[in-house]
Amino acid sequence: MAQKAATIEIPELMQCLRSSLHNLPDERKPGNNTKYEVEDAVMAAFSVFFTQSPSFLDHQRLMRSKKGKDNAESLFSIPKIPSDNQIRNLLDPVPATTIFMVFQKVYQWLNEKGVLKKFLYLDKEILIALDGTEYFSSKKINCPQCNYRNHRNGTTTYFHGCVTPVIVSPNQKQVINFEPEFIKKQDGHEKQDCENAAVKRWLNKNHKNKYGYPVTLLGDDLYSHQPICELALKQGYNFIFVCLETSHKTLYEWLEFLERSGEVTTIEKKQWDGRKNLIYRYRYADKLPLRDGDSSVEVNWCEVTVINEKTQKTIYQNNWITNHKITENNIEKIVKAGRSRWKIENEGNNVLKNHGYNLEHNFGHGQNHLCEFLLSLNLLAFLFHTVLDLVNYTYQKIRELLVTRTCFFNDIRTLLKFLWFKDLSDFFSFILREYVPFKKGNSS
Structure with missing residues (x-):
């Protein structure tokens, strides 16, 4: 019997990242205002790299104010969206090596499958x-x-x-x-x-x-x-x-x-x-x-x-x-x-x-580890995209239909700016089911 092809749903990858963030160092004193968790800052920064949208978090704050819900929470499990400065301040003390286990988990999964x-x-x-x-x-x-x-x-x-x-x-x-x-x-x-x-x-x-x-x-x-x-x-x-x-x-x-x-x-x-x-x-x-x-x-x-x-x-x-x-x-x-x-x-x-990841762009230097941490999140987004390109049918099909990386990520940015989705599987299924046929129909 032929071995079943490996597949992974996009929320599974996000959970792989999120589950690795529970014990990140937090240098804030107990009496400080801890409205935002360090892991929320990690997911917020990662969402920008994954969507290749510098304005993603701004758009989701606006969506939340108008609709009472947003894609930052539904797609990336970010209950409260920190500001850019808050993200940098929270991540600067955290060594990049604390998230290296995610790269290793993904490799192990690829090997096992x-x-x-x-x-x-x-x-x-x-x-x-x-x-x-x-x-x-x-x-x-x-x-x-x-x-x-x-x-x-x-x-x-x-x-x-x-x-x-x-x-x-x-x-x-x-x-x-x-x-x-x-x-x-x-x-x-x-x-x-x-x-x-x-x-x-x-x-x-x-x-x-x-x-x-x-x-x-x-x-x-x-x-x-x-x-x-x-x-x-x-x-x-x-x-x-x-x-x-x-x-x-x-x-x-x-x-x-x-x-x-x-x-x-x-x-x-x-x-x-x-x-x-x-x-x-x-x-x-x-x-x-x-x-x-x-x-x-x-x-x-x-x-x-x-x-x-x-x-x-x-x-x-x-x-x-x-x-x-x-x-x-x-x-x-x-x-x-x-x-x-x-x-x-x-x-x-x-x-x-x-081609979209802007590796040489200064996303934030910080005084300690920020520069390295953001670089690692950017590389992790690249890895996640690669895994999906290897084993997720919906993602593969959309990349095939939208052809260029520029077109692919431009459309992602546009859709996430205006429409709400319950999770990333729902989002990419919508693109394949509703958006791509409509777009191709308009262009003919």
């Missing part, structure tokens, strides 16, 4: 791409955790960044993001933080056994050096990292020697891309030292060059190192896995920055 099997690649492995990105920048606002850049004109730019681990697959358009690892000055350290140090912290916190599958890490040339490769292997990970000649002098000297000795294997394959014939030229070699010295990690190296057969012009070229054994039978898959790293940029960080 078999959804992650769609993403398995190579030898039934999960591919996790790592990349750093900035999410706050200012020449005026700063905090003790800010990193900074001093410019020649005497000015200073303060910024926050993080590493965003995501599951990718050559066979899936979606990416599944985990909680971030923040790039920030560590307690007791004078030196500002960097992406390299943040990745090491992430590796030390996350042993490969937590995923339920073998894991191959993907990363750019920043990661393909001894300390990170060595730590990745120690923690039980495989890796495929971009490896540029300009930053790996010893490795490429060995590669040149092996090539003269005839120990670099070359394979060519032709592929029709729908318009033209492409030649994929693969080269690979085994057991190259990553750096000079007896203690060097040995890695395997591969390269792909994609050539237009008709014009003989090179369309694409890249190189990687890996601990996977490379053979004629798996070279194509290893290269596809390595190339799928771009998804963390195109389907991950680029979407977060330029």
Whole structure:
């Protein structure tokens, strides 16, 4: 009997978040006015990111004054809507790590329901791409955790960044993001933080056994050096990292020697891309030292060059190192896995920055944890949308019919501004049943 496809209703996801918020720290004194709970502030901020509507809470306050009910309460379980300043004040003392368990709960659910099997690649492995990105920048606002850049004109730019681990697959358009690892000055350290140090912290916190599958890490040339490769292997990970000649002098000297000795294997394959014939030229070699010295990690190296057969012009070229054994039978898959790293940029960080999530917008910096907390809620909204896109039929169908993300979220904002819904399932069912047919009918 075929396994029933996994599905989740949207209120279930909201409950997953809400149920994780009961014991958040609250620094207010018992005698203070506690009209609003910290968890209400969390849900209020999250509702803005989930609906991608900066004015969502303002619209719901107005709806409540006119109708006696609002979507903030019915859709996100917010009984009293705090103001923007109240939200920031309530969330600033709360460490972002207090909601990281929600990311883990969602991952566990995807694993238990078999959804992650769609993403398995190579030898039934999960591919996790790592990349750093900035999410706050200012020449005026700063905090003790800010990193900074001093410019020649005497000015200073303060910024926050993080590493965003995501599951990718050559066979899936979606990416599944985990909680971030923040790039920030560590307690007791004078030196500002960097992406390299943040990745090491992430590796030390996350042993490969937590995923339920073998894991191959993907990363750019920043990661393909001894300390990170060595730590990745120690923690039980495989890796495929971009490896540029300009930053790996010893490795490429060995590669040149092996090539003269005839120990670099070359394979060519032709592929029709729908318009033209492409030649994929693969080269690979085994057991190259990553750096000079007896203690060097040995890695395997591969390269792909994609050539237009008709014009003989090179369309694409890249190189990687890996601990996977490379053979004629798996070279194509290893290269596809390595190339799928771009998804963390195109389907991950680029979407977060330029397609509605406004990752680099200053939603609030605060004095303690606010900047990190809001960033985590934004990433959580992205994760929830991804889960719905993977397993919720109604959500999938609406995204298919409304085509673009811009159209999809513009319509969400408009409907929630004027109409009341009893819950999110009711809301999305209304769109599919009433709104989309009407809209398509009007446009014909």
